[in-house]
Amino acid sequence: MTSRRKLIAGNWKMNASLAGNEDLLRGLIAGLNALKAEVGQEALPEILVCPPAPYWSQVGALLESSGIVQGAQDVSEHPKGAYTSELSVSMLQDFKLEHVILGHSECRRDQFQTDNLITRKVATVFQAGLIPVVCVGETQQEREQGQTQAVIKRQVLSALSLLPMDFDRVVMAYEPVWAIGTGLTATPPMAQEVHSLIRGLLASRTHHAHALRILYGGSMNASNAQTLLAQPDIDGGLIGSAALSSSDFLSIISAAVARNP
Ligand code: 13P
Numbered sequence: 182m183t184s185r186r187k188l189i190a191g192n193w194k195m196n197a198s199l200a201g202n203e204d205l206l207r208g209l210i211a212g213l214n215a216l217k218a219e220v221g222q223e224a225l226p227e228i229l230v231c232p233p234a235p236y237w238s239q240v241g242a243l244l245e246s247s248g249i250v251q252g253a254q255d256v257s258e259h260p261k262g263a264y265t266s267e268l269s270v271s272m273l274q275d276f277k278l279e280h281v282i283l284g285h286s287e288c289r290r291d292q293f294q295t296d297n298l299i300t301r302k303v304a305t306v307f308q309a310g311l312i313p314v315v316c317v318g319e320t321q322q323e324r325e326q327g328q329t330q331a332v333i334k335r336q337v338l339s340a341l342s343l344l345p346m347d348f349d350r351v352v353m354a355y356e357p358v359w360a361i362g363t364g365l366t367a368t369p370p371m372a373q374e375v376h377s378l379i380r381g382l383l384a385s386r387t388h389h390a391h392a393l394r395i396l397y398g399g400s401m402n403a404s405n406a407q408t409l410l411a412q413p414d415i416d417g418g419l420i421g422s423a424a425l426s427s428s429d430f431l432s433i434i435s436a437a438v439a440r441n442p
Contacts, residue, residue, distance in 0.1 A: 191231065192285070241277065253281045312351065
């Protein structure tokens with residue numbers, strides 16, 4: 182039995198609208214209040230949503246007093262300056278965002294983000310007192326070639342390499358690239374094996390490894406959440422498509438409630 186509180190995080194990616202956000206969050210908050218009345222506040226997992234930046238203000242207002250927090254999908258390694266299109270940590274702080282997803286495979290793929298860049302972003306976010314949510318994961322080809330462990334090891338150790346020893350503020354997310362948005366999911370034992378590897382890698386850098394959360398992401402949904410979340414080293418989910426429907430997201434939250442110690 183661990184004391185790690187589950188974390189259920191929704192990565193909205195580039196899916197949002199003023200009207201849609203309001204519907205989604207009103208539904209989510211109503212469902213969450215009903216669940217809270219049933220199981221008690223203590224049994225609920227921590228809940229995070231990461232909308233696109235233009236909606237931070239709207240989402241912040243809608244989430245007021247809900248117990249749900251919002252985070253960012255990425256951030257610049259630089260504090261400010263001539264970096265067209267980028268967002269800084271101080272902008273996140275202005276909107277009271279604490280969590281930042283970093284190293285998502287879509288950013289690695291579409292924006293050519295390298296391990297080195299992600300390492301610097303992780304350090305920037307940590308130094309600002311925020312919480313990096315560091316994504317790692319192998320591609321289909323890497324898995325087929327038996328490189329999963331080596332890829333995960335490289336990505337994790339690189340991402341953590343500029344953090345002080347014994348850091349206690351980071352969330353890891355294992356997102357096998359082949360499972361993202363495809364409907365394919367790592368089987369619970371397959372995911373557990375990688376989560377356990379990540380926990381060991383964390384332990385080589387910090388004595389707090391046992392207390393840090395490692396999320397699974399990649400087609401997590403209402404029907405597979407329960408068994409994934411039952412694995413000893415799976416401490417929550419980073420959810421894409423199923424986070425865009427209040428009922429689907431609530432089902433995953435309920436699965437995390439059932440598994441809380
Ligand atoms: P899906 O849940 O849509 O597969 O996306 C997972 C993900 O990439 C979350 O960051």
